[in-house]
Amino acid sequence: MKERLYSITDLAERFDISTRTIRYYEEVGLLTSVDRDTPNHPRFYTQRERRRLKLILRGKRLGFSLQDIKEMVDLYEMNPKGVIEKERILQFTDERLKEIEEKIDQLEMLKADLLLHRDRFLKEVIPDSEAIDTVRKGGEQS
Amino acid sequence: MKERLYSITDLAERFDISTRTIRYYEEVGLLTSVDRDTPNHPRFYTQRERRRLKLILRGKRLGFSLQDIKEMVDLYEMNPKGVIEKERILQFTDERLKEIEEKIDQLEMLKADLLLHRDRFLKEVIPDSEAIDTVRKGGEQS
DNA sequence: GTTGCCATTTACGTTAACGTCAATACAACC
């Protein structure tokens, strides 16, 4: 079964990024091109790598660092030996999940703020931003 | 009405950032300290600036650039002259809202992915006896 | 065989968002 491969410009155009970016991702271990017998020879990527790239770009749009992204994406391809490592990975996954949920919450708040502002704005009652203070129960971290 | 003011270290400790960061934010116009008659004199910030800082940090956690954040935070304090500018601001606000909603969606997808993975991971059959057999000493990598 | 045309390597440049350090200023306390 010969797998469909993608050239670097294929991917670059498809995802609207530069080839340099892709090479950089490979350089830092986020992507892997198929083995080239000789160097100085064009790179090709499998569909699997294409999917990785997609995940990477999603992560970027969400404001994660490449380092963070690497750890998360690697999660999908790990297969842990032994109970201890499994436990460790599970814990890591849960931490990430918690972070994501927090981000969603904060985005919802931001959205609410903007909507509130938009509303006021429409009603021509231009607010003196005192009212926008987000007084949350917990503390300062909102 | 004497307003409560905050020193730079006040804010730095309260929000767990460096004073340098706060000065930097002021440097790039994200914050404004109360007018100091003389230079070389400590900065103080109003509650209003404190709220701005809070918004800025929220933006940062969400992966926005300081430039983006500045534009959004400024929104809260604009009061537009004339219909044209009002229209412009409204449009900008709506664009931001759309972006935010997209981010939320993508985060939900990411969350779903991770949950799916977590699930598979949990259901993975681990044979009792072999699970303990962690091939530790100088084995091979698979 | 040489002319284009890509792709690769190597390497130096760039920007954002601070960190860090040294010199200076001011204020309080001894």
Place this chain on the structure above:
DNA sequence: GGTTGTATTGACGTTAACGTAAATGGCAAC
């Protein structure tokens, strides 16, 4: 007056995530 403590100003350093440019190599067409 000297010391201690804290802030302010430059000013240079740093890291991540690429951009960009120059030299090189492969290959197909002419």
